[in-house]
Amino acid sequence: MTHAQTRFTSRPEWVGLGVMVVLAVGVVSLGAGWVTGITRIIALAVMLVSVVGLVWTAFVGGLETRRALAPYGLLKPGILWLSLFFLAPLWSMLQMSLSSKKSRFDFSPSFTWEFGNYATALTDFGPQFSRSFGYAAIATILTLLIGYPLAYVIAFRGGKYRTILLGLVAVPFFTSYLIRTLAWQNLLADSGPVVSLLNTLRLEGVLEFLHIMDNGRLVNTPAAVIGGLTYNFLPFMILPLYVSLEKIDIRLVDAAMDLYTTASGAFRRVVLPLSLPGVFAGSLLVFIPAAGDFVNAQFLGSPSTTMVGNSIQNQFLRELNYPLASAMSFVLMTVITASVLVYAKFMGTDDLV
Amino acid sequence: MSSAMGTRQKVGRRLINSAAVLGLVYLFAPIAVIVLFSFNRPKGKFNIVWQGFTLDNWAHPFSEPEFTDALLVSLRVAGLATICATILGTLIALALSRYRFKGSGAVNLFLVLPLTSPEIVLGSSLATLFLARGVERGFLTVVIAHIMFQVSFVAVTLRARIRGFDWTLEQAAMDLGATPQRAFWKVTFPLILPGILAAALLSFALSIDDFIITFFNAGSLVTFPLQVFGASRVAIPPQLNVLASMLLFGSIAIMVGGLIIESRKQRLAHGKKLARR
Numbered sequence: 040m041t042h043a044q045t046r047f048t049s050r051p052e053w054v055g056l057g058v059m060v061v062l063a064v065g066v067v068s069l070g071a072g073w074v075t076g077i078t079r080i081i082a083l084a085v086m087l088v089s090v091v092g093l094v095w096t097a098f099v100g101g102l103e104t105r106r107a108l109a110p111y112g113l114l115k116p117g118i119l120w121l122s123l124f125f126l127a128p129l130w131s132m133l134q135m136s137l138s139s140k141k142s143r144f145d146f147s148p149s150f151t152w153e154f155g156n157y158a159t160a161l162t163d164f165g166p167q168f169s170r171s172f173g174y175a176a177i178a179t180i181l182t183l184l185i186g187y188p189l190a191y192v193i194a195f196r197g198g199k200y201r202t203i204l205l206g207l208v209a210v211p212f213f214t215s216y217l218i219r220t221l222a223w224q225n226l227l228a229d230s231g232p233v234v235s236l237l238n239t240l241r242l243e244g245v246l247e248f249l250h251i252m253d254n255g256r257l258v259n260t261p262a263a264v265i266g267g268l269t270y271n272f273l274p275f276m277i278l279p280l281y282v283s284l285e286k287i288d289i290r291l292v293d294a295a296m297d298l299y300t301t302a303s304g305a306f307r308r309v310v311l312p313l314s315l316p317g318v319f320a321g322s323l324l325v326f327i328p329a330a331g332d333f334v335n336a337q338f339l340g341s342p343s344t345t346m347v348g349n350s351i352q353n354q355f356l357r358e359l360n361y362p363l364a365s366a367m368s369f370v371l372m373t374v375i376t377a378s379v380l381v382y383a384k385f386m387g388t389d390d391l392v
Numbered sequence: 393m394s395s396a397m398g399t400r401q402k403v404g405r406r407l408i409n410s411a412a413v414l415g416l417v418y419l420f421a422p423i424a425v426i427v428l429f430s431f432n433r434p435k436g437k438f439n440i441v442w443q444g445f446t447l448d449n450w451a452h453p454f455s456e457p458e459f460t461d462a463l464l465v466s467l468r469v470a471g472l473a474t475i476c477a478t479i480l481g482t483l484i485a486l487a488l489s490r491y492r493f494k495g496s497g498a499v500n501l502f503l504v505l506p507l508t509s510p511e512i513v514l515g516s517s518l519a520t521l522f523l524a525r526g527v528e529r530g531f532l533t534v535v536i537a538h539i540m541f542q543v544s545f546v547a548v549t550l551r552a553r554i555r556g557f558d559w560t561l562e563q564a565a566m567d568l569g570a571t572p573q574r575a576f577w578k579v580t581f582p583l584i585l586p587g588i589l590a591a592a593l594l595s596f597a598l599s600i601d602d603f604i605i606t607f608f609n610a611g612s613l614v615t616f617p618l619q620v621f622g623a624s625r626v627a628i629p630p631q632l633n634v635l636a637s638m639l640l641f642g643s644i645a646i647m648v649g650g651l652i653i654e655s656r657k658q659r660l661a662h663g664k665k666l667a668r669r
Binding site: 055071072113128131135185188192193206208211214218219222224230273303332334355364369372375 | 404426517536601
């Protein structure tokens with residue numbers, strides 16, 4: 040064996056990892072259009088050479104080498120798919136967000152470091168951004184308040200009905216998201232059951248005062264949009280809460296009670312801290328999709344309750360203003376990522392999964 | 393004193409229980425509306441006000457061709473995307489749970505990213521890529537988009553399911569003379585198959601119900617959610633509620649069936665263990 044051969048075959052994991060990274064970068068650069076003309080051919084050649092090198096390493100190396108290469112082989116198809124259709128699009132979007140249109144009817148904008156799109160996104164659509172994050176935050180808190188008792192009861196008092204109760208929580212997933220939201224339109228409509236119930240209970244005055252109702256209407260109010268978000272993402276809160284509550288050893292609570300704490304003390308000092316991973320995962324699973332949603336605002340809201348999702352959708356698919364839509368998407372993603380990181384720090388979890 | 397605490401505790405228990413019941417009622421209120429209004433006899437174009445009971449809609453569930461066609465499109469998209477995503481996702485989950493290797497942390501992080509990005513970002517960025525590369529949007533781009541978010545989903549859920557898998561079983565099979573391939577297909581695969589099927593089923597449901605990502609990448613293709621969205625401004629026939637109820641009951645039946653099979657298997661295994669004793 041030559042010197043090079045021994046070096047490669049004695050570090051097969053580096054070959055596997057290296058080839059995977061080379062292929063991923065190659066796929067992204069081809070997909071996102073970093074390379075054109077002659078550089079594209081070079082990129083393809085580099086990818087081909089690395090694959091040949093990988094096959095050669097596997098061929099000359101023994102069973103051990105092939106075993107070390109196996110995980111990278113299993114990962115490659117999926118990772119390359121995600122590189123091409125998740126990473127490359129993000130790059131395209133970043134590039135588009137810095138492009139400019141020559142005229143209103145220019146539908147293939149060119150890259151010009153146009154930071155004006157971001158300025159427009161933040162000034163013209165400031166209210167939409169703040170509504171998105173505000174509504175999503177309130178909906179997250181509401182799902183926590185509604186979901187915690189439910190998850191708690193299923194985990195600690197469900198007994199043999201646990202599986203059935205958990206199945207019931209998952210049932211809303213089996214009806215279409217849009218149809219569920221349309222059903223809320225039915226429920227909250229002016230002639231619907233909720234409004235007439237509130238009227239019989241003479242609660243409309245209180246609700247008007249709390250700005251939940253507006254001129255005797257529930258639909259087209261911010262409360263309706265937040266209610267829709269809360270409803271649609273509630274199962275995403277309950278399931279992780281249940282998972283973390285179910286793991287708690289109930290004897291810990293007994294131990295705390297034996298040490299003369301009250302039931303609420305045991306909850307605050309034992310159960311709640313141990314369920315925080317579930318609270319963390321659940322609030323991410325609710326907040327992220329809620330902040331980007333536009334269906335609830337579309338079906339249950341009015342023009343004065345539009346969220347940033349509505350604006351992105353409108354700019355992209357109706358106005359065909361791709362640069363502005365991309366800038367808004369990018370701001371949305373950046374703010375969400377930043378708040379997730381801050382939240383992770385605050386909750387003291389490094390474990391995002 | 394202790395009895396006062398006892399009543400306080402009892403009241404607290406009741407309160408939490410009733411909060412849980414109210415939570416369940418909240419979860420089911422719109423679903424009850426969907427099923428109930430599938431029996432409505434609406435006047436006009438919108439199925440919003442209760443007018444009277446009828447079985448007509450259930451007798452002719454497919455009488456609205458736009459909705460039926462859209463549902464068939466959705467089933468085709470979901471079927472194709474789920475098969476591809478399940479294969480890709482299962483390979484990733486196997487790599488992550490079976491091997492220790494350099495870069496597994498980065499791969500884990502990379503897998504979660506699509507799940508923690510808002511759908512509108514995934515959808516609009518993918519559409520930007522297709523625009524920039526001049527790819528016409530339609531059936532294929534929707535399938536590509538669905539595979540993208542399903543791969544992550546399948547990989548992450550399946551990895552969680554097979555976390556505690558005993559890989560020495562495979563080693564045992566090989567010690568008994570099985571080739572690695574035979575050991576995998578005869579020992580490992582049957583054991584992880586239920587997990588794969590569960591992940592595939594859930595990702596199928598995600599695909600059928602996906603609206604936001606599909607909306608950006610569909611071009612002129614109309615899937616079921618897109619049809620519902622378009623119709624919501626024009627006319628909503630009660631057949632929509634019938635189709636939704638059928639999907640609902642069908643999925644519940646699949647879920648209950650799966651649970652029954654699993655519990656029977658467990659009971660069988662338990663019985664065998666007892667018999668051996």
